[in-house]
Every structure is written in structure tokens, then in C-alpha cells.
Amino acid sequence: MSDPFARIKKDQATKSKRTQPCKVIVNPVPDEAPEPPAFHPKLGVPSYRWTYRDLSGAVLGYICRFDIEGEGKSFRPLCLFRVEKKLRWRWESWPQPRPLYGLDLLANAPDASVVIVEGEKAADAARQLLLQHVCISSSGGSNAAKKADWSALHGRDVVIWPDADEAGEKFAGEVKACLDEVGVASVVVLDVPEDVFKGWDAADALHDGWTCEQADAFVCSVSEAKPSDGEAQEEAESKRPAPRSSLLAAADGIELWHSPQKEAFATLNINGHQEHWAVSSTRFKHWLVGRYYEETGAAVSSQVLSDALRVFEVRAIEQGACYEPFLRTGKTQDASWLDLGDESWRAVCITRDGWEVVDSPPVKFVRKPTMTALPEPCKGQMIEEMRHLINAEDEDYKLIIAWLIASLWGRSNSYPVLALGGEQGSGKSTMARLLRSLSDPCAVAASSLPKDERDLMVMAQNGHVLNFDNVSKMENWLSDAICRMATGSGFISRKLHTDGDAYWFHGSRPVLLNGIPTLTERADLAERALSVRLKRIDEEGRQPEDLFWHEWERLKPGMLGALLDGLSAAIRNIDQVHLERHPRMADFARLMVAASSGLGWEDMEFLEAYESNRRGTIEAVFEGDPVAVAIHEFVMGQHGGENWMGTATELYGELIKLVSDQIRSSRFWPQKVNAFGNAVDRAAPLLRSKRIQVTKKATGSKRLIYLDVI
Structure with a gap:
């Protein structure tokens, strides 16, 4: 029995007197919320910060990573709370169940399969490798899978990519159990490659130089559960690899072609329209497997599929015609084209006489998995x-x-x-x-x-x-x-x-x-x-x-x-537009002068706005370049608007006398003469707008800078 008269410990006394403030999580973050802190009071500035969003894309909070020398990495959640009627950011996590990292991507691609990895860094890497999938993760690492809200995955096809360690195996098992509870359409766990180091994940695969094709093949290599020993021989005999000739024959009728860069493509006839896909793309592989199944009623092995794809690639490059593949916009001799990106693969043909939507465009538009459709355009609007x-x-x-x-x-x-x-x-x-x-x-x-x-x-x-x-x-x-x-x-x-x-x-x-x-x-x-x-x-x-x-x-x-x-x-x-002066983006300026009448603008209306914008931008850039400002002050002020000639060292010495100590110590001021020479080159176009022409010439053993007032 404890002594009721024992001395109260200091921390116990503090807890008894302290009352916790009433705080409530605020999700999503409203527009009137204060800016989140840029650093942690003890851990400093984070090396990474990942943004969590809801299904509509609104911000829910952040996970920050801190790399502490000698101690490794540390993670801290950062969420918005209402504390005693005030909105405050606190280094605390969401209440359970916690949101997933990538909810907004799930909403944007409702039909895509989902890949779950461990950690936000791995999810970012997986998104670069698996463009046709939605790659997500949960907060808190391998020990917090059960604390996440997995309900958004109801009815989805899911693949779990675990880390190559015991913690990754545990994470995969707990996630799979959670997904079984929310009712996903299917869930499989990848077997990590045998030759990787402990802890290997999607981020390491990206660092190792994996291509999108490699990653996709890895994710698509998931096999069904193995049969029992008593059934193994019977199933093996009933599912022998499909002959390569049968797979090649199933793809008869497709058009194989290649780009000028020798990339292989296939044109497929699907539901009354043509689609153009790279031979190495997942879409073409899926079409090929589906076509073979329709023809034979059997599945094709990965090795036979790989062999057939290599044959198609060789045929496309060696025997196929050469076409220019276009992404979203394209051209023919007399027309400009715009891919609407819809399921029927329609495009808009724009000519000098107007525009129209075409069901079967002659240009070879290619699609990427993340592309979505433009609306069908309407005429008669301003x-x-x-x-x-x-x-x-x-x-x-x-x-x-x-x-x-x-x-x-x-x-x-x-x-x-x-x-x-x-x-x-x-x-x-x-x-x-x-x-x-x-x-x-x-x-x-x-x-x-x-x-x-x-x-x-x-x-x-x-x-x-x-x-x-x-x-x-x-x-x-x-x-x-x-x-x-x-x-x-x-x-x-x-x-x-x-x-x-x-x-x-x-x-x-x-x-x-x-x-x-x-x-x-x-x-x-x-x-x-x-x-x-x-x-x-x-x-x-x-x-x-x-x-x-x-x-x-x-x-x-x-x-x-x-x-x-x-x-x-x-x-x-x-063809009738001729500009008196040609700015840096001359083709753009010429295009907009030609388009002005179709937009209801006067002939010079756009050029006036463009020139005004360029002058304002150049002036702002000039004022932000301390070297350009100093040279202008030196030539037009101290030197009386007269031409000047000298070495970079001499000019640097002259300017040092003009600029303040604050500018000399800033990161924008070059600290060495060789860096100063590069800064003068960058300042040259800005000085030209101020009537100072900068020229560099080598004379004997010297390299001189000429500052001429024009």
C-alpha cells in the first residue's frame, strides 16, 4: 500500500494544477488560417514536407521530416487546431482514423488501380514510376497502419508494395487486414526482389534508375495464390505457356509504326475508332493479353508476353512506317489539331476556314495515363x-x-x-x-x-x-x-x-x-x-x-x-503579319497579332499589352539585380554618362566603392572577380534596356569590358 503522506513529486503537482486547453482539429484548412510554421522549435527547418489533402484537394495538414546529424531522421505531424476559439498550428497528428496521403489522387482517378507503399517519400517515388496507378501511403510508418482511415479504397483494386524488411512485412499484413474490412475489390501483396538490400522500397527503385516500364512490370507480375501440392501437377498441365506464334497471330490487324526517334508504336482498332499506344505501354500489354484471351480462352505467361513484345518492337522499327507522334496538339500541312482526350479519340481540326470535331483524325495522337478530356467545344461565344x-x-x-x-x-x-x-x-x-x-x-x-x-x-x-x-x-x-x-x-x-x-x-x-x-x-x-x-x-x-x-x-x-x-x-x-520589331518570343507575338481579329481585339491591342508587360518585368528584374543597378549608377552617375573601358577587376573595384556594406555582404553580390564576370553577362540584357551596351573583347593579354552608352 502506498504511503498517503508521501511527498508529492514535482511533475505530479504540475499536472494536477495544469488544465489542458480545449482544442479541436480543423479539417480542411480554411482560407483564413494562419500560415503554417516554417520550422520546429527544437528540430529546426524540415528537410521534407508532405501535404495531406482530402478528396477535393483541400489541405488537411502536413508531415515533416527532420534529418538530425548523428541521430538520424525524425517525423513530426503538423495540423491545424482550434484552441480556445483561435486557429493555431500544432505539432500534433490528426485524431484517429487518420487521413491517407493521396486522397485527392484517388478522387481524380476513380478507375485506376491503387498501389500502397510505406511512407510519403516512397509514395512520391512510386508516382514517378507508376503513372497509370494511384500511389498512396498512410502516416506514422509501419506501426500505424491500423490508425488510418482506409474506407476510401472500398471497391478498388489494390496492390501493396512492402519495404524489404520485417517492418515492411508487418505493415503489409496489417494493411491487408484493414482493406479486407473496408471491402476492396481485390488486394495482393508484392514479393520484393531477392537481390535487394534490407529496407529497399520504391524510393530506392527510383534511385537505382528503374524505368516506368520496369516498375509497371514489377507491379503487374503478381501471380495468384499457389495451388496446393495435390493440385500443382494437374494445374501446371492445364496452364502451359501459350505458344508465341499464337500470341502473334492474335494481334493480326494492328498497325505497327515508329517515331523519328525510333520508338515503337501500335495503332489499335477499338470500338470503331483508332488508338495509338507505345508498344512498351501498359495499355498495349493489357490489350494484347485481353485479345489473346478472347481468341484462345487461356492466359498468357509473362515470358511469352515479353518475347512477343520484343518481336512487335522490332517489326515496328524495322518494317513499320515512320510517323510523328503528337501529345494533345498536332499539325498537318494545312491544319492545326487538338486532341479532345475523350474515349472516342476525337480531335478538333482547325483551318483558315474555321474548326470542326473529327471522329477519325489523320494525325497520330498518343495518350498518357494521367490525361483527361477537354469539353466538346461550342461555337458562337466570345x-x-x-x-x-x-x-x-x-x-x-x-x-x-x-x-x-x-x-x-x-x-x-x-x-x-x-x-x-x-x-x-x-x-x-x-x-x-x-x-x-x-x-x-x-x-x-x-x-x-x-x-x-x-x-x-x-x-x-x-x-x-x-x-x-x-x-x-x-x-x-x-x-x-x-x-x-x-x-x-x-x-x-x-x-x-x-x-x-x-x-x-x-x-x-x-x-x-x-x-x-x-x-x-x-x-x-x-x-x-x-x-x-x-x-x-x-x-x-x-x-x-x-x-x-x-x-x-x-x-x-x-x-x-x-x-x-x-x-x-x-x-x-x-502570313500577312510583319512586325516592325521582334521581341525574344517573336513567333508568339506574331501568332497573337494574327489571332487578334478572331478574338475581337484591335490589331495593336495585344502588342501594347505585351510590350507593357515586358517593360514592367524587365524593370522589376533590373531593380532586383544589384550588379546591373551598380553598373548603371557608375556609368550614368559617377562617370557622367560617358563610355568606359577596363578589366573586370577594375570595374569590380569601382563598383565596390558605390554599393553599401549590406549589398556587398548579401548572397546576390559576387564575392570573387570570376563570379563578377558572369554576373556582368547576366546583367547585359538589363543594361541594354537602360541604354548601356556591354561588350567583352580580348586584347593581347587582357580581357576588357566595354560599357558604351547608346
């Missing part, structure tokens, strides 16, 4: 009918429409970058979703920035428009890569870490960015960009999202038709 949904100035509205026109133009070899800026509450993400839905609708409407050029290349191969949401910082390498993506360039990488085969993308893509800070700080990106500042939506002007999207769905067919009217006018007028 583009100004959507003006009330765009919270921007009139000039910026014209630039937004111009970006849409360029995105739908099948003859484009380059596209402007649309950078949507504005303070919190200006509807940047909503506006980006709206524009994406009218140019290249996708099951994943927006994504985070790629981590490297390879990721950017994969994104470009799987979508026509690249939409990056909530961009807070633009790294130099990414700015350069987006410039190349906008004006047309090539990206090449090694297909696998174990061989030297090339994996590449060549072409251009429309790019859409949105974020609070200025996203076009570098001069080269600014020259290729349309910088649009959205106005803040006050409480009186804000409307519920369901009403907004209902209104947009009503207008969308007519607005697409109005854009197509503009494209038809462009085809009709473009």
Missing part, C-alpha cells in the same frame, strides 16, 4: 464571357488568353512561360487549375517543382502543359531548364545506371507557374515570360468554390470554342 472569373487587370487578362492560344497552337515550336503572382488570397492555384483545364486537363492538375532535369524531362514526356504550384523559390538550374523547355531544346540522360542507353526528350512545352514571390528574377526567364499579378479577392468578392467551378464548367465549352476561333484567324492571317 472570349470576354469568362472575364469576370479572372481577377486581373485588362492587360493581364489579354496575356492570359494569349498564353492559352499559344498552348493550343499545334504548330508552336516555342511557348511563353506564364508566371502568376499575387499575395495570399488572390486565387493563384485556382486560376492555374482553371487554365490547365482549358489547355491540357490532367488527373494531376498541378505538381511541385522537379528535383532535377531528369524529373522535368519525365514530366514533359507525360503531359503537354507543365503546371508548378505554390513556387516559393526558383533555383538557377531550374530557371535555365524552363527557358530551354519554353523555346525548344533537348534533355538527355542515361536510361539505367547499369548501361549507356540514352533516355531523352526533345521539344518544348507550355509552362505555368504560380507563387507569392516574383518568379522571373533572372533576365533570360523574364524575356520568355508573361508575368501576371492577380488581384486579392476580398470577402465580398469571394464565392464558394462549388459555385465558381459550376460556373466555369458551364462556360468552358464556349470558351474553348472562342479560343479555337482565334486559332483559325491566326492560320488565316499569319
